[in-house]
Amino acid sequence: MSEATHEACGLFAIADHPEASHLTYLGLYTLQHRGQESAGIVTAEGEHASSHIGMGLVADVFEEETLGKLRGNRAIGHVRYSTTGSSDIINAQPILCEYRRGWVSVAHNGNLINTMELRSDLESKGSIFRTTTDSEILIHLLARSPHVDFLDALEESLNKLRGAYSMVIMNDQYVIGLRDPLGIRPLSLGRKGDSYIFCSETCALDIIEAEYVRTVEPGEMVIIHKDRIESRFFGKETRKAQCIFELVYFSRPDSIVFGKRVHPARENLGRELARELPTEADVVVAIPDSSICSAVGYSLESGIPMQQGIIRSHYIGRTFIEPSQSIRDFGAKLKYNPVRSVLNDKRVIVVDDSIVRGTTMRKIVKMLRKAGAAEVHLRIASPVWIEPCYYGVDTPERGKLIGATHSLEEIKKHLRVDSLHYLSIEGLLKACEGTHEEFCTACFSGKYPLKWNGAHQFGSLSKKVVDAEKHYVHIDVEPSDNA
Ligand code: SF4
Structure with missing residues (x-):
């Protein structure tokens, strides 16, 4: 595209592989075209979670030493371009939080359209938000859910969200990949030996020599347990609304998205x-x-x-300074x-x-x-x-x-x-x-598959200035007593 529109994010996750952090790094590297503002990986080793996120490209955020510190055989990763919330380290993902039932980490691709309603409601009940993204809402919903079982709490929370969301989620028990009931943004399931993988596009499977299994279906969550894989449907729609622009522009031509080959x-x-x-x-x-x-x-x-x-030229940075106004x-x-x-x-x-x-x-x-x-x-x-x-x-x-x-x-x-x-x-x-029952074409047809109450609900859509300085955050979460 001669003028930039930007995809919001790329997702990658892997379960049960001794080199989880390194493979996630490679996967994110391959998905770099989906977001260049920040990158992050969260890994899990038993009940222990480690996170490293930073501003900038994947290759700038992670070094060999950093990847070595991301211990564990499970990982989720994210590359981000901001469409809600500012381009700031605080909004970089995956989000990793501790709450009364342990820790949970979430990485999100898409935009929710009922952000303001949900956030106002949660804030009125005492929630304090750490970020300005819509993605954090799910964590608060999870924390407030009366369900003790994590999967029941997740299902209940997801049913409150409206909009576009493909997500990878991890806690001390599961790695989960899911898509919203309309399936607006993509997510695929792959396999490498005994390890399962989720990724926004299958070019991330090719790089680690994994095989493509299938697309995660709209309204489906695929749960990787320690010893098995499970599929649950949490939301039903009579149609799909997969973003057709993924096939036109966003996805790499060597990828499969929505079960379709892009090239x-x-x-x-x-x-x-x-x-x-x-x-x-x-x-x-x-x-x-x-x-x-x-x-x-x-x-x-x-x-x-x-x-x-x-x-x-492939060597142009994200921004450059024009030497003079006169050089049009x-x-x-x-x-x-x-x-x-x-x-x-x-x-x-x-x-x-x-x-x-x-x-x-x-x-x-x-x-x-x-x-x-x-x-x-x-x-x-x-x-x-x-x-x-x-x-x-x-x-x-x-x-x-x-x-x-x-x-x-x-x-x-x-x-x-x-x-x-x-x-x-x-x-x-x-x-x-x-x-028309399979794809969203709203930007071309004006027929939005989901109605909203006003543009303010989407937060700021304008492009934010990226701080060129690098910022890193490294977190280690040990299991707490009240988990
Ligand atoms: S097809 Fe739908 S989801 Fe995709 S860019 Fe257009 S409006 Fe957005």
């Missing part, structure tokens, strides 16, 4: 695009990297050769550079996965024309983005979405392209081999 789905997006509006051109060019699979599909379907007409477009140029020999005098089909604000795309089109492109035909491998996401994806407010505020003709003029086509919603579903 063929993405290639199909390009094929559908080519079928919907056949266009004469000389070359197909992708906006790297996320649009490459769709561009391949477009090229295969249309018979127009694909070439690398734009080079992307500097940011786009740092990230992308055109290949003149591919573009000069050519009619170019440019494939991107989506347009959010349109600012970067305008700069890219200008860059392509400067490099000699005779015509620029922009093809977007998803429908027009008209609404914000409230389920765990960082998107701007509606007024900043170019698709919500401008007609197609206005967007075409603004971007200065010769033609513009967005994939239809039906084309999107066809490419992903899904239906």
